[in-house]
Amino acid sequence: MSALEKSPETAGRAPLMTLGGVSQVFHTKAGPIRAVDNINLSVNPGEVLCLVGESGSGKTTAARMAAGLARPSSGEVAFEGTDIWALKRDDFTNFRRSVQYVHQDPYASLNPTRTIQQTITAPLLKHGVVKSKKAAAERAVELLTKVDLTPAENYLSKYPHQLSGGQRQRVAVARALTLDPKLIIADESTSMLDVSIRISVLAMLGRLRDDLGVGFLFITHDLAIAKYFGWHGKTAVMYLGRIVEFGPTPKIINAPTHPYTRALIDAIPEPDPDLTKTKGRESLRSLEIPSLAHLPSGCTFHPRCPLFEDGLCDGAVPELVTIRSGQSAACHVVARDGVAALDDEARSDEPRA
Template sequence: MRDSLIALENVSMVFTRGWLSRERVEAVAGVSMVIPEGGIVALVGETGSGKTTLGKLVAGLYRPTGGRVRFRGQDLWALDRRSFGEYRRAVQLVHQDAFAALNPVRTVYQSLKAPLLHYRIARNEREARERAAGLLEQVGLTPPGLFLDKYPHQLSGGQRQRVLIARALTVEPRLIVADEPVSMIDVSLRLAILQLLRELNRRLGLGILYITHDLATARYLAEEGWLAVMYLGQIVEQGAFREVLGNPRHPYLQALLSAVLVPDPRAARSMRPSPLPEIDPPDPRRPPPGCRFHPRCPYAQAICRERPPALQGPADHQVACHFAQEIPSWRPPSAASPSPWA
């Protein structure tokens, strides 16, 4: 990978709730990964796997309870005030719910001008309005004069998402943490948002951490980048997107791929299913010992219940499984078949 912008080193995040029970939930457990300068990393996993918590750790909204988050080689939480301010500008978060993320009593212009004036990117109201108009054009809201003075409720879901992206771009960041940015908008508009993110990556060299549970959208955006698969707070498989998706080794990723609907009936019948003994994941408050996936793994053996596996393998394809080389390989449908993986 290229020079790292953000590096996570054995990062953990434990939440404690309750005054009497002091119940602990380890949302992120010993995660190590790298987000390169100008690269795209797709973080994939089912609901409750810890993806959003990991994104907030990268964005500096949470301080890890264990491990280190490094920004350009320096420990994020040991930076001085000025350097931390640079980090705050360099990493921006795009939320899943665009309506909730925008102040309902502020116009689009008011939402965009606040960071422009705060960071002195614009010296006055006139410059702020000009820059805000330019940002709206950059994200495809044209002509900008139609949108600057509108309130969030006057915009569609896709337009609100574009405003969120424009607001993230106001401070000229180096990385956007996009947390499920297309899950709450119409299917017909998702492709346009993904195309916008890909264009910003190509044109501005903007790095993207794309958090999703949808492998199809992850492939569209990050096919040339990297993929990290998360399960119950841990990374179970990661590496170059094409390498990982072309030869998935972890049973969890194989199960995710086998669950994808294929429009060709003949190709669907030829796919080898990856059945799970249990459908629901374990309670994150009481994760199972050893490999956290073993209660649902069809290949689990005694060692899986006793010893947690470490990520192993070359840098472009690492797997956390004791039997990664022995598990039958999962193959996508024929390339001639219309499928998300063809």
């Protein structure tokens, strides 16, 4: 299964968002930086797609292109089958209403001079969702209640600096819901929160996903978070601008087929029992991440990869190919030898107790 193929449960639905052969190149004094390199992804209505990778993997750049905040150097970003950069101005505005972005830092993304009521009512009034300030205030109360800020009336007159990090992030989510989006792009939206707050915010997002049927492109560096939020969705793993593994989240977590994915799982602190059982026995050859300005030849993971073979891994760039049903990886060795190269064991597609 490639990153553009559909899982059986979504096979009858057209993709909501598609990134087809998308690349992003930044031109710097040090030379061209290929932050995203020819990736293919799709998100179906009501589906969760987790995009996972270390800092510098290109996941945020990919998210910004999906949101229409950055134009790709090549490739196509399509929403409901239409290239977003071919849309007329009014249609592009409608696209931006349908796709909302929740940033990593809730304080930086909220205007510190606006009250919470002003923050939420502004888009309602600007886009004509409601006809009066009174109706906007009532809708603000409804939205704050949806994100578990109750009683909502207690928050309307507050400013962002008067709220905790978790409360500010809930306000950011409430603002994203004002225009009834079809897709929410959450960019590391819980990474700055304490663990207990993080779980409650993720639970809230999961409830909104189920109740409203909104799709999610969920960006994270943490596979444990992807497991928690996107268990019934799909996960794509990025490394230095390329997708190196893709598949249903349970298969990515329980039986990874790319050595980089295994390295990410190894880096997760215990005591998650599912992830502990998946930990590999082989260590990385190097902890140093290559520079995007001077990428290694062939597979960009080969300087760190425990499966490295001279003349194979540092030759051609590996293609993302099906390794087993529903799961694909970009690894020369695994593509040739199968999962036996990883000394993998069969694992259930259901969470273990």
